[in-house]
Amino acid sequence: MPRALAPGLAVAAPCAIALAIACASGPPGDIDDLCAIFSEKRGWYPASRRAAERWGVAESIQLAFVHQESRFRAKARPPRRRLLGILPTTRLSSAYGYGQVKDGTWGDYRRATGRRFARRDRFEDVADFIGWYGDVAHRSAGIGKGDAYRLYLAYHEGPTGFRRGSHRAKPWLLDVARQVEARATRYAEQQASCAAALAR
Numbered sequence: 551m552p553r554a555l556a557p558g559l560a561v562a563a564p565c566a567i568a569l570a571i572a573c574a575s576g577p578p579g580d581i582d583d584l585c586a587i588f589s590e591k592r593g594w595y596p597a598s599r600r601a602a603e604r605w606g607v608a609e610s611i612q613l614a615f616v617h618q619e620s621r622f623r624a625k626a627r628p629p630r631r632r633l634l635g636i637l638p639t640t641r642l643s644s645a646y647g648y649g650q651v652k653d654g655t656w657g658d659y660r661r662a663t664g665r666r667f668a669r670r671d672r673f674e675d676v677a678d679f680i681g682w683y684g685d686v687a688h689r690s691a692g693i694g695k696g697d698a699y700r701l702y703l704a705y706h707e708g709p710t711g712f713r714r715g716s717h718r719a720k721p722w723l724l725d726v727a728r729q730v731e732a733r734a735t736r737y738a739e740q741q742a743s744c745a746a747a748l749a750r
Contacts, residue, residue, distance in 0.1 A: 577622035583614055584737040585744035595748050597674030605681030606688075610737035611642040612627075612634040612680045614698060614730050615705060616673075619650040626650060648676040659683070680705075687712070698734035702727045 580586040588595040598609040620626035628643050628650070644653040647670025651659075656731040660668055661681050668675035687693045691712050695701070704712040706723060717723050741748070 581617055581622050582736075584610065584740040585747070586609050588744075588748055591673070594673050594677075596642065598677045600674075601677040601681035604678070605685045607681040607684035608696065608734075608738065609677075609702070610741055611696070611698045611701065611734045612677050612685070614734035615680050615702065616648050616676065617733055618702070620648050620728065622648065624648060624673070646672055647671045649679055651676070651679060655683075677694050699727050699731040702730040 578587040578590045598612050602609050619674050628645050651670050684695055687709045688695050690709040693700045701716045707716050
């Protein structure tokens with residue numbers, strides 16, 4: 551039989567546990583610094599490195615995508631539609647998690663890789679997904695795996711949409727893709743400055 555909590559701890563202990571979990575799963579403190587991200591989230595660099603080695607999409611690009619899609623929030627979702635501008639109804643899409651991946655695309659990834667238990671709110675799985683998606687875009691649309699700009703356009707529009715040029719009619723998306731490209735470049739420069747520490 552479990553021992554009773556000391557007086558005053560019945561509420562404090564669960565709150566402390568909940569706070570610890572929230573802190574552990576929350577976004578990094580400085581999402582604009584790759585070195586700070588990997589220093590704070592100790593398991594993320596090995597996971598990102600494995601994905602880079604497996605698929606050929608650099609850690610800097612993986613993180614730039616996550617920054618754009620969710621600002622590193624594990625359980626990010628699109629906003630809900632509003633009925634009469636007030637009452638929340640269904641969400642704009644099924645996108646979820648670090649990479650804002652839709653249900654169908656996530657199912658494709660799990661079937662293609664055999665990772666049946668991969669989750670969109672677990673960083674290591676999303677890092678691998680971004681790498682896999684970049685590999686798919688490379689093979690089906692001829693996009694270089696180091697081309698963050700075009701990889702992001704394909705990530706948003708799908709490789710088929712990219713080949714058809716659907717992104718060309720969306721100036722706002724082209725601007726976002728340039729921002730992702732610039733962030734990936736900054737992240738790569740930062741990674742070069744802390745490569746020795748990361749290797750340890």
